[in-house]
Amino acid sequence: MSIGPGEAFSLMLRRELALSFRRRDQLLQPLVFFLIVTTLFPLSLSVQLSLLREMAPGVLWVAALLASLLSLDALFKNDAEDGTLEQLALSGQGLTVLVMAKTLAHWLVSGAALVLVSPVVAEALAVPTEAFPVMMLSLALGTLTLSWLGAIGAGLTVGLKRGNVLLSLVVLPLAMPLLIFGAAATDRAISGTNPAGALYLLGALCVLTWTLAPFAVSAALRITLE
Amino acid sequence: MWTWFYRLASPPNVYRVTGSLAPWFLTLAALAIGYGTIAGLVFAPPDYQQGDAFRIIYVHAPSAWLSLMSYTTMAVAGAIGLIWRIKVAHAVSAAVAPIGASFTLLALVTGSLWGRPMWGTYWAWDPRLTSELILLFLYFGVMSLRPAFEDPGRGDRAAALLGIVGVINVPIIHYSVLWWNSLHQGATVAKLGKPAIDSSMLWPLLSNFLGFMLFFGAVLCLRLRGEVLNRERQATWVREALKP
């Protein structure tokens, strides 16, 4: 008796989360990277609070982008190396559903964690507390989108030597629109103007990637498996 | 009907056809660009706002147009190769990529040169130039991905998929950059807009557009021949074709 896609999705999600939590040390790495990168900017530029506040959206977003990229490299690498990716491709469930579960699990342990940590970083960058909700919402939407863009890059570069450099090269140009909208939303929240437009655009990007990217990623993985 | 197409798309046929087409494309391109450039640089009157500086539009605008057209061609060819598994389509996609990247670079350089008299600086994050820059990055991505695979067939398919993803992103990137620019720059920075077009300025421009497209066709034919020869180097027809 075969199982439906919903059950397959939740089974896969549980598998991914179980795997992530067995390696707890690796969970913290993107977060630490995020914190380190945001520290680099005040150190190299200036500690004037007004300047920090202006830089904050850009710094937050670039740091989130780079931190996410770091963890995306491993998204499919382990499964490709130990042969489990083939088993997933032959499971009868279709890679699309399984890939959605994988990417969501990845977001839960990386993107969501970044969003939760962001107030700490924002405080250090002199972002006013009133801007926090919009900032966190925009980071949530942005990292959700980024997980998919990164999954496309990861799917294409899995199994390549030095794949992680190529991954960044491939993903960063695609990520520029979400960087623009996300930073703008945070910036508007800080300056007090209405961030709704930017948030809507960010939301639109998120929905677009969640609908189209799964197919692109499973196609990329099938190319790898050939 | 499809067998006719498959026969047309067979490598030896493509090699033959591109060989005969290339000189035609080149001659027509030379004529069109020759007229367009001379008429545009010498005979068209100077713009009342920008003076002689606007003349770079005769190279900049066609280059920018071709950079986008090339990316679309590359993506469509890749898609055809991916979906219908026609190998020559991948050869076309591979041949187009550097051509498109070169046009993008040309658009960036000419745009930057145009910017100097307009903004006083070579780069001012103008939205169109910024979009072109991101397009260049997209080209680099595809051009770096293809050779990274040991199996060239896999490299072709991966590059084709990336091209498709990129081509969907190009309009998104374009509009998001425009949106970003309207936030930050406002009306004080003059954009690289076309000046008010008089017919004496328009015809040379159109001629250059046509000429650049023909030039693209010519270079594509030549590069495609090389690609096909390289990919099919083990086949007997290649040995026959290369006999002096």
Added chain:
Amino acid sequence: MNTAAPGLRVDQVHVWRGDRHVLRGVSLELGSGELIHVSGANGAGKTTLLRVASGLMQPEQGSVSWRGRSIVSAPAEYQGELAYASHEPALKGDLTALENLRFMVGLKRRVDSDELLATLERTGVAALADLPTRVLSAGQRRRVTMARVLAYRAALWLLDEPFTNLDAAGSALMSSLLEEHVRQGGMVLVVAHHDLNLATATRRLELQG
């Protein structure tokens, strides 16, 4: 040999890897209760043939069909009836043997832990069920993989060097499992570079490099 029953059919398959013509017009037919032993030198294309048969790889020419239908037309159904074992054991080192089975087999059909434990018992590794597989030896991991193939309850087995890392007892177990599957009407396409010496009748497909 039951030639009337439908099964796996590989028809004039050609595969190129870059310049190399790896598979040149390979064909085979596998019916219920049959086993085909694919052999050949290194690089002859044995693994490639198995991957083409499973659908992981699409041949440039030729076709693969299952029960009369092309595998490209209904991949999910075909995959439901096949068990593929590659050269690697395909186990997640951080998960226990039981968890590995639950996640892998659970994607194909509903299973409970008791059934999976019983299968691990059959392949002699039930005692290791709750250990992370990275602490197991290569031979033990191979036995867990065997359990997975059994637990899939698939009609068609596509096995790539299943005897790797197995000691004498393990090899005997593997042979008996193959014989039992064939006797029960299953189909096996197995790649092995050594002789099999099975009790049931087998056919041999030798691939030229």
